[in-house]
Each structure stands twice: as structure tokens, then as C-alpha cells.
Amino acid sequence: MPAAKLLRELKSLGVELWPQDGQLKFRAPQGLLDSERLAQLRQHKQQILQLLQAGERPEVSADEDNRHEPFPLTDVQNAYLLGRQSSFGYGNVACHGYLELSWPSLDPQHVEQAWNRLIARHDMLRAVIASEGSQRVLADVAHYAVAVHDLRGLEGERQHQQVQQIRQAMEQKLYPTEQWPLFELRLSQGDTADTLHFSMDSLIADWASAQLLFNELEQLLDDPQRELPPLDIRFRDYLQAERSLLESSRYQRDRDYWLARVDALPPAPQLPKPLAGEQITPARFHRHSRHLDSRQWGALKKAASERGLTPSIVVLTAYAGVLQRWSQQPAFSLNLTLLNRLPLHPQVDQLVGDFTSVSLLHVIDPQGLDFTEQARQLGGQLFSDLEHRLFSGIQVMREIGRRRGREAASMPVVFTSAIGLAIEPAAGSLRQVGHGITQTPQVTLDCQVMDDRHGLHIHWDVRQGVFPEGLVDDMLQAFLDELQWLANDPAAWSVALQVPLPAWQQRERLAANATA
Structure with missing residues (x-):
């Protein structure tokens, strides 16, 4: 009997088989593995091990035909989505990150062009999340316009107030998940530095993904004609x-x-709690x-x-x-x-x-x-x-x-x-990390x-x-x-x-x- 057929037969009978430290391990109902089946296992041990090990290391392949079809959320994404509801303890809040990155000078047009190239490159920047628990990548989205705040020439206190207003609006957002986009990008221009203000729902990107985006953005800002390496797979495929x-x-x-x-x-x-025992709302x-x-x-x-x-x-x-x-x-x-x-x-x-x-x-x-x-x-x-x-x-x-x-x-x-x-910026980068917060x-x-x-x-x-x-x-x-x-x-x-x-x-x- 071929190894693949034997493996399918044993699994259908309720036998669990797994590789462990190069050995074939199994768990079976009492009396099921008679001498004949044990002999077949010994005979095909190496082939069955290879089949099991291959099954535990699935390869990602591109599925372009279904690229824009809905696909399930991960366990963590589901938890983030449910946590937005006030019925859950310490809920009523999105999983969200905000960060400021500054450079000596930035061209607003180049920033907008570069960010739109990244939207086209990375599917999850075009994703929306359905309330029933699925996500979908939009095939086409509108051109994203980066809001620009010109703070140059303002006296110090006035400039500080303007930055605080940007933070107040962006740093703890609750995006409607079924509407694109689930991020926001603004540019503030100052007398000594220009700052990009990033807000992003963690449903579409984790911390490492944000670091990747910042580095790719900087590459495109340094050289607007640069071609980034093509991506053969998408997050959905993974x-x-x-x-x-x-x-x-x-x-x-x-x-x-x-x-x-x-x-x-x-x-x-079990950490101490305030005497009043009240949470701040919102x-x-x-x-x-x-x-x-x-x-x-x-x-x-x-x-x-x-x-x-x-x-x-x-x-x-x-x-x-x-x-x-x-x-x-x-x-x-x-x-x-x-x-x-x-x-x-x-x-x-x-x-x-x-x-x-x-x-x-x-x-x-x-x-x-x-x-x-x-x-x-x-x-x-x-x-x-x-x-x-x-x-x-x-x-x-x-x-x-x-x-x-x-x-x-x-x-x-x-x-x-x-x-x-850490995904370090390129050597010679003038990028400075500023204020940030997560929730x-x-x-x-x-x-x-x-x-x-x-x-x-x-x-x-x-x-x-x-x-x-x-x-x-x-x-x-x-x-x-x-x-x-x-x-x-x-x-x-x-x-x-x-x-x-x-x-x-x-x-x-x-x-x-x-x-x-």
C-alpha cells in the first residue's frame, strides 16, 4: 500500500500521527493497530515522516484569482474587533497606533506620491473589515490626499497648540472598519523640521509592518523613481x-x-485600583x-x-x-x-x-x-x-x-x-522618531x-x-x-x-x- 494511501486510511480511522525529533509518533484507539498495520507503518516510516513534515510546513502560493475575495480574520483580529464593543471589560476602544516621524525637510507632493505607491503595493492598506468577521482587499481605491499643516512662522506656543490639535484628532481614533481607509497620514511643516503624523488601525498592520512601511516610504522619498522589489504573495495568501x-x-x-x-x-x-473604581469615559x-x-x-x-x-x-x-x-x-x-x-x-x-x-x-x-x-x-x-x-x-x-x-x-x-x-533605517537616514502611543x-x-x-x-x-x-x-x-x-x-x-x-x-x- 502506498504511504499516502496508508496515511489517509489511518487518519480516517482516528489514528493521530506526528513527527517528533526525527521519529514517527502515533496515538491510536486500543486494538486498532494490528500487526499488519504496524508492519506497514514500519515499512513506510520514512515516506510517512516526509508527508507529515511537508504538511507542517505549508508553502504560500499566490492566489491572484481570489485576491479580492473575503477571507477570515485571525484570532487576534477577531479579538480586536470584539473589543471595540462597550459590553466587554475595558472595551469600547480600537487597537490603534499613532507615531510621529520627522525629517529636516519634506516635499508634500513627494510624500503624497510615495504613500499612494505604497497603498497600491500593499494590499492591507486597501483592506476593509466586515463586522461579521471577515476582511477584504479593495481592488481600487481613490487617490489618497495627505493633509498639510503649514506651521512655519508661528510663535512657539501657537505652533505647539497646533501640533496638540493634530495629536488630539489622530492619536486615539476609532475607524469605521467597513470604510476605507483604516489609516490617516498628515504632514506638518515647521521652521526646523517637517513631521509625518501616522495613525493606523492595527487590524490591518502590526508594529513590524509599520516599520516596514516607514522604511519603504523613506526609500521612495529619497528617490521618487526607485522601483521596490515586486511582491509575489499577499497577506491573504499567507x-x-x-x-x-x-x-x-x-x-x-x-x-x-x-x-x-x-x-x-x-x-x-491583581494590581491596585483607584478608590473611586471608575473608568474614564471615553x-x-x-x-x-x-x-x-x-x-x-x-x-x-x-x-x-x-x-x-x-x-x-x-x-x-x-x-x-x-x-x-x-x-x-x-x-x-x-x-x-x-x-x-x-x-x-x-x-x-x-x-x-x-x-x-x-x-x-x-x-x-x-x-x-x-x-x-x-x-x-x-x-x-x-x-x-x-x-x-x-x-x-x-x-x-x-x-x-x-x-x-x-x-x-x-x-x-x-x-x-x-x-x-528593529528594522533600522538606511545608513545616513535623517529620520527622527517622535511622539507615539498605542491603545x-x-x-x-x-x-x-x-x-x-x-x-x-x-x-x-x-x-x-x-x-x-x-x-x-x-x-x-x-x-x-x-x-x-x-x-x-x-x-x-x-x-x-x-x-x-x-x-x-x-x-x-x-x-x-x-x-x-
Whole structure:
């Protein structure tokens, strides 16, 4: 019997087969695999392994005939869409990003021409999202006109007010998803620099996609005649191939892995809440930022490498330690954002789309572990989780909700690492990154870390009205202090992570004790 026919027959009988470390593994109902079928398996082992491995690495192929037909949303896109509804906890907000990029001078006409070329190049810049849960790329759209604000010659305060008005209008938008476009681009001209203001719904592009767009835009601004390399596949093609993985034995293994762990996953960090217990309406997010300079960041990376740790795991462990200092319980689940571009085609990294996935990381009570030991434990757990990423964190949260209720499934404290993933601008680029902010439905605190030649950039995007006044600044400063200690003092790695109370709280406690 040919290997392909044998494989189809066994699957139809309920036999699960999968490759693991070069071996053929299987799970079958008792008594189904008699001696004859076992002999056939042994005979065709290598061919069946090749068939299974090929099925777990689907190739992306262009589907030009159906390019503009509707296709399903990803789990994360669906969550973003549902999160716009006020009926969900910390909802009533879009997943959205805003960023300002400045150059010494920009030609408005060149900016508009370049951006329209990118709209034509990247399908997801022409996408609309239907409320029932599908997305579609429009074959043709109108020419996009970039609004220009000429602020030259205005006195300083007046110019600042004009920029603030632009930000107020753009930085926390809620786009109607069924109407194109799901982005906005404006240009403000100043006396010393010109600034592009970008607003984009994350339904159509993730952080890495935005970085790709900025770099391609700059290439076209530097040389309006430049021809960018043609794209052979589209985001729709990628998703169709990725979706085929859900029928693989690997997906079933990943599903089994997470469903076996669901009951043991603790809730999100239980952080202090304001006394009034009220949310700000409408929802607004505020960015709190810190920076680790290139010298300190280099020292921290070197120390991490000497201990066999990745920089991202070290930063994640420090973040978890700060959360443990303020959380009611030291064990919790942390919501991790993953930039999940599977290498299914050589051009996957050149596509614009929302490739985001999420994973829930179980942070345990460290119980006296020193920092290095805690980082190794977290890193090991994360590595194991990522080996089973086909069953997404969204699916895990749905299962938690089914078993324990919607409130238990809420995971609003997030860690997003783009360390080592920066798409650097070309050498000699005069581009400067300015003000930015993100917002995400059902999220209250998103710690975003990214690095470049200037060091480590730390941004905490926080939903206003959720935490007591001053708490986030205290936590963020403690986070920065821990990272600086790790960068500057080898002793920090061999002791338990200890986050002290902020100075003002220490003073209040001392004063209270003195009058007791």
C-alpha cells in the first residue's frame, strides 16, 4: 500500500500521527493497530515522516484569482474587533497606533506620491473589515490626499497648540472598519523640521509592518523613481497557508498541551485600583516612557549573554518582578504579544498585515530564587510555550472563560518585546522618531520594549482611570532601577529580585510608625 494511501486510511480511522525529533509518533484507539498495520507503518516510516513534515510546513502560493475575495480574520483580529464593543471589560476602544516621524525637510507632493505607491503595493492598506468577521482587499481605491499643516512662522506656543490639535484628532481614533481607509497620514511643516503624523488601525498592520512601511516610504522619498522589489504573495495568501496548519497533527499536539494546563493558569496580576473604581469615559491611553542608554544596554546584554540568557528574557523577568511587588498574588498569568511571522515563504518579512499572536505566560512565585534562576525558569517556560504556539493565547483565554467565566479570562497586563527586531533605517537616514502611543481593547497596561543603536526604549501605554494616581510612575521607575542595577552590578544577578517601596511610600510608612 502506498504511504499516502496508508496515511489517509489511518487518519480516517482516528489514528493521530506526528513527527517528533526525527521519529514517527502515533496515538491510536486500543486494538486498532494490528500487526499488519504496524508492519506497514514500519515499512513506510520514512515516506510517512516526509508527508507529515511537508504538511507542517505549508508553502504560500499566490492566489491572484481570489485576491479580492473575503477571507477570515485571525484570532487576534477577531479579538480586536470584539473589543471595540462597550459590553466587554475595558472595551469600547480600537487597537490603534499613532507615531510621529520627522525629517529636516519634506516635499508634500513627494510624500503624497510615495504613500499612494505604497497603498497600491500593499494590499492591507486597501483592506476593509466586515463586522461579521471577515476582511477584504479593495481592488481600487481613490487617490489618497495627505493633509498639510503649514506651521512655519508661528510663535512657539501657537505652533505647539497646533501640533496638540493634530495629536488630539489622530492619536486615539476609532475607524469605521467597513470604510476605507483604516489609516490617516498628515504632514506638518515647521521652521526646523517637517513631521509625518501616522495613525493606523492595527487590524490591518502590526508594529513590524509599520516599520516596514516607514522604511519603504523613506526609500521612495529619497528617490521618487526607485522601483521596490515586486511582491509575489499577499497577506491573504499567507493566512490561507497558515490556516492549513490548523488541520495538522502539530496543531492537535499544541491544543492538547494548552488544554492540559488551562486549569493551572492563574489570573492576571491583581494590581491596585483607584478608590473611586471608575473608568474614564471615553477611554484614553497615556504613554509613560523611559530609556536605557546604549552603554547601559550594551552592559546588560553582555551580562545576560554570560549567563546564557537572552536580553528579552532578562527584561521580561525584571518586569514580572515589578508586577509581583505590587500584585496581591505573586503568581499570575502575563499576556505576551508575539510578532508571529511563520517562515512559510521567503517574502513573508516583506508583507504588511497583522501577524500578531498572543501567549499566556505562567509567572510563578519565585520563592527565594535569585534573579538569574528566575530568568532561566521563565525562559524555559516561555520556550516550551512557544513550541506550542499554533493553539493561540486567544483560544486559551476562550477556554478559561468557558471553564471559569469571562472575568477569569481577562488578561489586561501585557508585555510586548521587539528587542532585536528593529528594522533600522538606511545608513545616513535623517529620520527622527517622535511622539507615539498605542491603545488596545481589554488591555490596561502594555509594557513595550524595543532596542536600537541608541539603547533600550521602554514605553508603558496605560489606560487612564484604571490605576491609582502615581502608581504607574512608581512601577516604571522601579523597573528602570532594576534594569540599571543589572547593567551596573554583577551582584544583582545572584540575589532575589527585590523591588523597594517608592521613597514617598517609605517616608509615609516611617511617619506612620513614628506616630503609632
